[in-house]
Amino acid sequence: MKKLLLGNEAIAQxxxxxxxxxxxxxxxxxxxxxxxxVAKYDGVYCEWAPxxxxxxxxxxxxxxxxxRAMCCMKHVGLNVAADPLYTAAYxxxxxxxxxxxxxxxxxxxxxxxxxxxxxxxxxxVPVLEPSDSRECKELTExxxxxxxxxxxxxxxxxxxxxxxxRSLVETGARxxxxxxxxxxxxxxxxxxxxxxxxxxxxxxxxxxxLEECANKMIHLENAGAKLGIITSxxxxxxxxxxxxxxxxxxxxxxxxxxxxxxxxxxxxxxSLLVVEELEPFIENFVRQLGIAYVEGKKYFTNQGExxxxxxxxxxxxxxxxxxTLSGDAGVSVxxxxxxxxxxxxxxxxRGVFHVLSSMKLRVSGDxxxxxxxxxxxxxxxxxxxxxxxxxxMAHGMEKADKQCEAQSGKPNExxxxxxxxxxxxxxxxxxxxxxxxxxxxxxxxxxxxxxxNSITGMTGHQQNPTTGKTxxxxxxxxxxxxxxxxxxxxxxxxxEDPFDMKKFKAxxxxxxxxxxxxxxxxxxxCALLKSVNYGAxxxxxxxxxxxxxxxxxxxxPAIFKxxxxxxxxxxxxxxxxxxxxxxxxxxxxKA
Amino acid sequence: MxxxxxxxxxxxxxxxxxxSKFLGAAASLMGKDVKVSExxxxxxxxxxxxxxVKMGDQVASPIIDLGEADIILSFEAVxxxxxxxxxxxxxxxxxxxxxxxxxxxxxxxxxxxEDVLGKMKKDGISMVAFDAxxxxxxxxxxxxxxxxxxxxxxxxxxxxxxxxxxxxxESVVPAKLLAxxxxxxxxxxxxxxxxxxxx
Numbered sequence: 035m036k037k038l039l040l041g042n043e044a045i046a047q048x049x050x051x052x053x054x055x056x057x058x059x060x061x062x063x064x065x066x067x068x069x070x071x072v073a074k075y076d077g078v079y080c081e082w083a084p085x086x087x088x089x090x091x092x093x094x095x096x097x098x099x100x101x102r103a104m105c106c107m108k109h110v111g112l113n114v115a116a117d118p119l120y121t122a123a124y125x126x127x128x129x130x131x132x133x134x135x136x137x138x139x140x141x142x143x144x145x146x147x148x149x150x151x152x153x154x155x156x157x158x159v160p161v162l163e164p165s166d167s168r169e170c171k172e173l174t175e176x177x178x179x180x181x182x183x184x185x186x187x188x189x190x191x192x193x194x195x196x197x198x199x200r201s202l203v204e205t206g207a208r209x210x211x212x213x214x215x216x217x218x219x220x221x222x223x224x225x226x227x228x229x230x231x232x233x234x235x236x237x238x239x240x241x242x243x244l245e246e247c248a249n250k251m252i253h254l255e256n257a258g259a260k261l262g263i264i265t266s267x268x269x270x271x272x273x274x275x276x277x278x279x280x281x282x283x284x285x286x287x288x289x290x291x292x293x294x295x296x297x298x299x300x301x302x303x304x305s306l307l308v309v310e311e312l313e314p315f316i317e318n319f320v321r322q323l324g325i326a327y328v329e330g331k332k333y334f335t336n337q338g339e340x341x342x343x344x345x346x347x348x349x350x351x352x353x354x355x356x357x358t359l360s361g362d363a364g365v366s367v368x369x370x371x372x373x374x375x376x377x378x379x380x381x382x383x384r385g386v387f388h389v390l391s392s393m394k395l396r397v398s399g400d401x402x403x404x405x406x407x408x409x410x411x412x413x414x415x416x417x418x419x420x421x422x423x424x425x426x427m428a429h430g431m432e433k434a435d436k437q438c439e440a441q442s443g444k445p446n447e448x449x450x451x452x453x454x455x456x457x458x459x460x461x462x463x464x465x466x467x468x469x470x471x472x473x474x475x476x477x478x479x480x481x482x483x484x485x486x487n488s489i490t491g492m493t494g495h496q497q498n499p500t501t502g503k504t505x506x507x508x509x510x511x512x513x514x515x516x517x518x519x520x521x522x523x524x525x526x527x528x529x530e531d532p533f534d535m536k537k538f539k540a541x542x543x544x545x546x547x548x549x550x551x552x553x554x555x556x557x558x559x560c561a562l563l564k565s566v567n568y569g570a571x572x573x574x575x576x577x578x579x580x581x582x583x584x585x586x587x588x589x590x591p592a593i594f595k596x597x598x599x600x601x602x603x604x605x606x607x608x609x610x611x612x613x614x615x616x617x618x619x620x621x622x623x624k625a
Numbered sequence: 626m627x628x629x630x631x632x633x634x635x636x637x638x639x640x641x642x643x644x645s646k647f648l649g650a651a652a653s654l655m656g657k658d659v660k661v662s663e664x665x666x667x668x669x670x671x672x673x674x675x676x677x678v679k680m681g682d683q684v685a686s687p688i689i690d691l692g693e694a695d696i697i698l699s700f701e702a703v704x705x706x707x708x709x710x711x712x713x714x715x716x717x718x719x720x721x722x723x724x725x726x727x728x729x730x731x732x733x734x735x736x737x738x739e740d741v742l743g744k745m746k747k748d749g750i751s752m753v754a755f756d757a758x759x760x761x762x763x764x765x766x767x768x769x770x771x772x773x774x775x776x777x778x779x780x781x782x783x784x785x786x787x788x789x790x791x792x793x794x795e796s797v798v799p800a801k802l803l804a805x806x807x808x809x810x811x812x813x814x815x816x817x818x819x820x821x822x823x824x
Contacts, residue, residue: 038653063665199687200661274685343690354692357712363748370707371735373727375672411732591671594726605767
């Protein structure tokens, strides 16, 4: 039957139908729902790993053991998993191995716009790229077949608009795939120089064979037209709307690229255009083939997403016909105030950042909801680079300060009281712990604040090693953050409630001044968890309110100014009561 | 049926995702081709969110681009203004009158424009504006604002029959919440029929 599935749901369905046995992933927008949906199927082993490197290694192990295995991640996750990827490309597979990587052009929820196709190029692994949910399912199945036929990991590359768009998919039954027999094969699976040299030869031969496969994985539309367009993925859907009369060569495999099919297509058209998001990956290849008249990035930016209107504007110079307001309307579209994402009402991070912003600290940040601590009114976070970096960067900042002070013989004049790292519980498990080990090992003195909200928040509530639950919500052994920090040698470890702001501030001050490594675990669950119930909302008693505006400094979206009065939006307030600590006049009361 | 593009806009957390699922389910029950584009991740945290629902005989891009929406279903007043350029000149806005201050307004860096909807309407924008929050509250929970708005939308789309809407709602709402959501939908539908006459 036909179902309206997210691209991510369709990939899960495709893997299920392809008989996948083992799936290990780390959540990351826009890839998270794939593994969440796999967990709904019986007969598939499925887990959240602590990070993408571990996840891919689990999948590689499962593949070597003979099972069909899959591993899903966002684009930056592939950087973490690059180490196993580049060598798994040499070992090849036993059971089919599919790595789903979700790129995020436009950075809806990411810190950069890297293009996974270049990782694949460097690692010598094939890449399939679907353009809607139906193709997500079909190409996932195909990826398992290619993986086993060509003895290679296969990357299924999607982008946000494919991952998070729903379209109709014909679903079918699961193929019961038997585990491949396991045979000890040291020359294939033990990558020491002698073996790897031989496998590198195999890898190059394999890429040549895969090119033949790529030549078959094409779709030709409107052959005979003067303008020819080469495209793939979501760009194909945009091209279909913009260029109704052009010839289209749609590629399902984007690495290796089908040289023969491209040459034939190029010679059949008068002008040739490549429409692709991000980098000119296909265009560069076409040019390398000696097809000098190809055009692409001459018109289209490598920044952000393409769209129907962006393509029309760039290629034809045509603006869309939109609803507009007249000059006399008294309001214009540009009057709409920006609405950036904010910490939710009741968010435990709010207490932390309100405290930190009042302390003249340098705050080394990390990836999660709490990156919003960089925004007004807190403007607390100084740097955010990648998963786990907060801890190691804080160490680098501290060492830099000390080294430079020693060299100049003068104290730093940056007016800071110290440096702290802030990192979520899941991110700490992902790659924060290694930074903490570095601090202890190399005699650092940084203070690390672990924001333990009992869940992986940003990606929509996934379990992690600290929560005591598996992806299927089964009970499991939770990692004890206190014992873990102590075990690596941190002597000063304390658990604090970020909603007791006075005490929390004192704790931060004390740890910064301690002169040795310290960990503060700021413990309070995410306000969106169903188990969290603060009861009735709070209200501002207008008789007691002196209109000082102190409550507004918390940056809670539920508190607003109406004329000269301060009010609380009861449809947003969750009743956490943090704002009551801000009011010196006791004007904020439980409703 | 001509392709129909409905842009659902609001503030993260208001239930726009469920609304788009509901609408998508209705379209697919009608046997139409349908694509729904959603927003997940960071912008869900109280940011401006947009979801596209496109239906028709064949849909290619899942995105509703500038000037392509037949209807904007807005959960918040200023979001209707923000996304206006995504509407066709002949399009209609169905909007909640609720105003939710964005953080730049709360922190005093920006101003929430006054009487946005009134000014837009006066300027000739086709619009159905009403207090969906109050309607939802009268039905039992502020959380069904999304379904109230969908009810109003249903009044403008008579080609989608009531039985289809009913089935679609059942497919996206948990059984224990079905009664309150059905009530919210009916309230919205009645309101939409009444408002539609004055459009």
